Amino acid sequence: MFLTLASAALAALSLLQQIDTTVTARTGQRLVVDAYGGEIEVKAWGRNAVRVEADPGARTSVEVSSSSGAVSVRTEGRRGPPSSVDFTITVPAWMGLDLSGVYTDVKIAGVRAPITVETVQGEVDVDGGEGAVSLRSVQGSVALRGAKGRIDVHSVNEDVRVSDASGEITAETVNGEVVLERVDATTLDAGTVNGDVGYDGPIRNGGRYSLSSHNGDVTLAVAENASATVTVSTFSGEFESDFPVPLRETRKGRRFSFSLGTGSAQVSLESFQGTVRLVRPGHLSRNDDDHDKDQDHDADRHDR
């Protein structure tokens, strides 16, 4: 009898701690989530409403509020810092997102609006995003798929990957790879200190593409009909190409330029001590697999 009562009481308490709130979403509102730890998963649906589901536990409260500009979700520790909370939040696809956390993984799918994500120790995985898309993690990897617009993706200690995206793109890390596949960039700045950098996508007339690494390889996929002025720079690295390139002149140091087609786009490929490589489209991954990773690079990373 006692056990039955205790179980019923625990179940009731658990129900009390679970959050499942739905608020109306109005045009112009953004979703703002300010978390501490756990996971924020955001999905899109066809309703003009925001549904927040979470199980914060006894030590943490979750506040959901709505103003003219935002639907806000915040965690608050009842005594000290909040505990980790996993959120599942469903929003209209048009709703912009501002998500932040400390020990927080972020996963987003289906949103067709501007997205900002900042976390310290957490992975960021986004499918979608339109307009200004800014994703940052210090210790986690950042992956973005299917975004359009002004894209800014940063990590410090892990990889950055962008695929099936288009627009003006900046992708950077310090210790990690930067890989852009099936990406249609009009301008691109992709760089790392310790890792490989690769881009596989159209090179647009008049576009500007800059890929750089200090220790890693830099690989660019170039279609046969590409029109670009390509400048390759290295200090102690190598240059390789899967196809003949019309080298006409060599500049001081290990730096040279050549034109493809009418040379419309400007392409800068730099690696201080890695290999700069040109491949045909679709062969970026093959090169990633074929070439040994920098052992020091791997040793320096994954410190989480």
Place this chain on the structure above:
Amino acid sequence: MSDQWTDRLSEYLDDELPPDERSALEQHLRHCAACGAVLADLKRIVTRARGLEDRPPERDLWPGIAARIGAGSGETQAIDLAAARRRWSFSLPQLIAAVIALMAASGGAAWLLHPAAQSSVAVRDTIPTTPVVAGGNLSARNAGDRSRIAGQSYAAAVADLERVLTQGRGRLDTTTVRVIERNLATIDSAIAQARRALAADSANVYLNSHLAETMQRKLDLLRQAAALVSSVS
């Protein structure tokens, strides 16, 4: 790499060439990969410099994070946040000068120091608007002075941010501190390698540019770390 058009590229970029010269230069650019590459370099410098202008702080999500960590703790503030923020913002024009001066210090990039080029958008948009050193007029100084002053400014900016990180490291998660320090060490190693390479080939445009960009990465990471520290104070 130098030809009759090289010194006109910054005027071209500024849209200051007469129509006939502009047309002739565009014709030249179709056939001269070297000038095309220099133009691309110049565009990149301009883009980079514009990106470094004394922009307002990015929308700051960290205070919200800070509230979750330290709100109501009542602990003594060990860091002069106002001073830290003031110095942080001051470091941006310092950085701009460092980037420009490092580029300019290259003999291979002498076009940046050409009288006509001194009015280029890269220089005009950055140095004169915010004097880096009180009482100093960078545009009137020679390249050596610029490089030296910018180097000092860079070192001071790095020292300021490192001080913020050192004083505030106790507020950050130890793993985060370790990761930041390890990545700073990675960047420092790259900077040292670039400096050694540059010592043997001081006119190398790529090495100058690479060093400047790697130094900027260090500042970016320090700034990010300082922002984390500030947010949890």
